[in-house]
Amino acid sequence: MTSKKTIDQYLGQFSRAKLMTGSTPLEPLNRLSELLDIDLWIKRDDLTGLGMGGNKTRQLEFYFGEAVEQNADTVLITGAVQSNFVRSAAAAAALLGMKSVLQLEERVSGMGEAYYRSGNVLLAKLLGAEHMSFPEGENEAGADNALHERADQLRAEGRSPYIIHLGLGHPPLGALGYVAGAGELAGQLDDFDVAVVPSGSGSTHGGFLTGLRLAGVSADVFGICVRRDQDQQSQRMRVVLDKLAGLLGLEQGLPDEDIITWDGALAPGYGRIGDFTRDALTMMARTEGVFLDPVYTAKTFAGLLGLLKEGRIKPGQKVVMVHTGGVPALFGYQEELDVA
Ligand SMILES: *Cc1c(COP(=O)(O)O)cnc(C)c1O
Numbered sequence: 001m002t003s004k005k006t007i008d009q010y011l012g013q014f015s016r017a018k019l020m021t022g023s024t025p026l027e028p029l030n031r032l033s034e035l036l037d038i039d040l041w042i043k044r045d046d047l048t049g050l051g052m053g054g055n056k057t058r059q060l061e062f063y064f065g066e067a068v069e070q071n072a073d074t075v076l077i078t079g080a081v082q083s084n085f086v087r088s089a090a091a092a093a094a095l096l097g098m099k100s101v102l103q104l105e106e107r108v109s110g111m112g113e114a115y116y117r118s119g120n121v122l123l124a125k126l127l128g129a130e131h132m133s134f135p136e137g138e139n140e141a142g143a144d145n146a147l148h149e150r151a152d153q154l155r156a157e158g159r160s161p162y163i164i165h166l167g168l169g170h171p172p173l174g175a176l177g178y179v180a181g182a183g184e185l186a187g188q189l190d191d192f193d194v195a196v197v198p199s200g201s202g203s204t205h206g207g208f209l210t211g212l213r214l215a216g217v218s219a220d221v222f223g224i225c226v227r228r229d230q231d232q233q234s235q236r237m238r239v240v241l242d243k244l245a246g247l248l249g250l251e252q253g254l255p256d257e258d259i260i261t262w263d264g265a266l267a268p269g270y271g272r273i274g275d276f277t278r279d280a281l282t283m284m285a286r287t288e289g290v291f292l293d294p295v296y297t298a299k300t301f302a303g304l305l306g307l308l309k310e311g312r313i314k315p316g317q318k319v320v321m322v323h324t325g326g327v328p329a330l331f332g333y334q335e336e337l338d339v340a
Contacts, residue, residue, distance in 0.1 A: 007183035011179060017061055020048055020049060020050070021050070022049075024184070031287045036305075038313065038317050039318040041320045043188075045322060051087060052087070054325020055181075055322075059173075060089060063089075066173065071160055072160050072162030075162050076150060077166075081108070084326045099129075100128075103147055104121070105137045108272065114332050114335060115335075118331040168239055174203040178207025182210070194317055196224060198224050205221070205223040220260060224261075224299055241258075264306040264310075265302035273294050273337065276302045280299070280305060296326050300324075
């Protein structure tokens with residue numbers, strides 16, 4: 001017996017609501033492997049089950065764990081108009097018999113009509129969520145305040161609200177879901193060289209990286225930037241890793257060398273589709289029959305292709321791409337994706 005704690009023991013300290021239907025599949029991408037001369041695998045976290053799936057299911061298990069523990073009857077969350085997080089939160093609330101309030105922020109300008117009506121917006125309405133809108137996309141404090149005001153109103157009406165806080169000032173509970181996800185992957189595939197994940201808030205990237213190291217896996221983890229450039233994102237990851245280490249009770253956060261970010265697929269910005277992204281999305285669909293999403297995973301696959309081109313992923317390496325979901329947003333990007 002060793003004194004080293006297992007991932008389950010680390011996670012056992014936290015309240016958790018069961019939202020996952022089980023483990024997600026890990027699949028080889030044989031045709032792309034041949035084409036790209038690497039050994040490529042995909043972790044299908046688009047298939048987490050609840051409310052059309054995606055990475056937020058893993059993250060929400062810990063937020064809803066806390067919400068249930070606090071006897072909340074209403075959950076509030078803020079995000080982009082085509083946010084997968086708010087749609088998944090509305091689905092989790094439905095499953096657990098709670099109400100949900102979703103605040104949608106204007107983070108992406110110049111979008112077509114489908115962006116405001118289809119995809120995740122439509123799904124969240126079907127889930128019965130209350131919708132609010134917030135006119136700015138980069139005003140975290142303002143969006144937070146608006147949510148708090150709504151929570152205060154609900155409290156005055158005798159309801160019991162719980163706010164899902166995603167800002168850097170709050171404990172990264174969602175990252176715990178990816179500590180678990182990394183442990184799951186480590187049990188499915190031994191010995192891989194590289195993992196490629198999207199890096200947005202950093203909960204997925206940070207949790208996954210930390211979970212892999214706790215599981216004894218030393219693979220390089222590339223975080224593909226979807227919202228900020230790589231310097232800003234690396235700084236953010238330093239904070240996320242340290243906060244996560246504190247939350248888990250680890251002696252220290254992972255070293256700086258473990259933080260690798262890459263922003264070559266970020267242009268033209270968050271939630272916007274460039275040629276590189278569109279080509280990656282259609283390549284995956286037409287070679288493997290797997291749909292990526294326009295905001296995160298198509299950029300992540302574009303990142304993988306860019307890293308290969310730069311020689312930072314090398315021929316013959318065993319590579320895992322984490323498919324974090326988001327596919328419903330495709331329908332919100334109908335005009336932008338109307339390719340021949
Ligand atoms: C939210 C989201 C991400 C980014 O995850 P973070 O934990 O915020 O970094 C990636 N992919 C999809 C599909 C998402 O919805």
